[in-house]
Amino acid sequence: MQKGLKIRLYPDNKQINILNIIFGHTRFVYNYFLNYSKENKDYKYTNWSRLLTELKNSEETNFLKEADKFALQNSLKNLSIAYSNFFSKRAKEPVFKKKHNLQSYRTNYTNKNIELYDKGIKLPKLGIVKCKYNKNIKNNKIVNATVKLLKSGIYEASIIYEAxxxxLLKTGNSVGIDLRVKKLIKTNDNNKYISELDIDRINNKIKKEQKKLSRCKLHSSNWNKQRKKLAKTYQYKENYMLDNIHKATKAIVTKYDIIYMEDLDIKDLLSKQKLKKHKKKMLTSSLGKITTILEYKCKHYGKELKKIDRYYASSQTCSVCGKTYKVLASEIYKCPHCKLIIDRDYNAAINILNYGIAHN
Ligand SMILES: [Zn+2]
Structure with a gap:
């Protein structure tokens, strides 16, 4: 099973120059082959790869040799994936990469070209880059590394390794999980796992930084500083969410053997909600991450995730008498038949567990 580890990098000036060269060359390769494939209607990775070798040996473009060879190959692979997503209608047509887009490249492990030391990481072409991380990984388990320059100006490497x-010990317990827009995770033991208060706190901070940015003169040095500060706050929020999702899913797989969850169509769920665009984006990515991380953790720790029919009306069925009625926006479920009053998501989570046990 593969796992990921994020590492903050502190490259020196010389290394920053090399990084810029690699970012630039991978972008050049991507754009060159995007253009080539459009003009020649040739979308075959193997053809591109052969042509790339020719480019590296031709006088005009032999500067490409300066870059990490895996970074260039992986750039072609990314283009190939982008095209296959486009042709199978999962994504829009690939577009040219620009300098102000996220800068990143991926390199592969071979013959100890990537190694972690106490306070440094060896990366191809760069040598040892100062870094911070808090996990023990055996160097020969590293699969690849993606190096990024974030909008906040921070350099980061994501390492994929074989774990x-x-x-985990079997507990004999099962749980129903209701994934919701507001609380994100609600279980039938009436636990919610991600705190809204903290998210509100970060959102307020983002608003404050945005306001400050709007008062700065466009492209001034203060504006630039403030722009980075805002990006850092966004980054903090993303890390915070991910960290909480990891904690919550770990707690769930530790406590339960079988986890029932609705087979949600996240896009469809959110399309029915009146939400601001950025909130929708955040939720799509959070709910998606919860599902993938939970799936992965169940596999990893020997537990089971069972998805139940997405058309089962979990939030509109009374968990006591089984009758249904249409709850509107209210957070409280008040059953008109048996007079039960219960938290709406809690009610749904109980239903999901009962439905899951009955139908599996
Ligand atoms: Zn009832």
């Missing part, structure tokens, strides 16, 4: 599977 041993660990089994």
């Amino acid at each position: 041993e599977t660990e089994m």
Whole structure:
């Protein structure tokens, strides 16, 4: 099973120059082949790859040799994936990469070209870059590394490595999980796992930084500083969410053997909600991450995730008498038949567990 580790990098000036060269060359390769494939209607990765070798050996473009060779190959692979997503209608047509887009490249592990030390990481072409991380990984388990320059000006490497599977003790317990817009995770033991208060706190900070940015003169040095500060706050929020999702899903797989969840169509769920665009984006990515991380953790720790029919009306059925009525926006479920009054998401989570047990 593969796992990921994010590492903050502190490259020196010389290394920053090399990074810029690699970012630039991978972007050049991507754009060159995007253009080539449009003009020649040739979308075959193997053809591109052969042509790339020719480019590296031709006098005009032999500067490409300065870059990490895996970074260039992976740039072609990304283009190939972008095209296959486009042709199977999962994504829009690939577009040219611009300098102000996110800068990143991926390199692969071979013959100890990537190694982690106490306070540094060896990366191809860069040598040892100062870094911070808090996990012990065996160097020969590293699969690849993606190096990024974030909008906040921070350099980061994401390492993918092979992790041993660990089994968690069986507890004999099952749980129903209701994934919701507001509380994100609600379980039938009436726990919610991600605190709205903290998210509100970060959102307020973002608003404050945005306001400050709007008062700065466009492209001035203060504006630039403030822009980075805002990007850092966004980054903090993303890390915070991810960290909480990891904690919540770990707690759930530790406590339960079988986890029932609705087979949600996240886009469809959110399309029915009146939400601001950025909130929708955040929720799509958070709910998506919860599902993938939970799936992955169940596999990793020897637990089971079972998805139940997405058309089962979990939030509109009374968990006591089984009758249904249409709850509107209210957070409280008040059953008109048996007079039950219960938190709406809690009611849904109980239904999901009962439905899951009955139908599996
Ligand atoms: Zn009832």
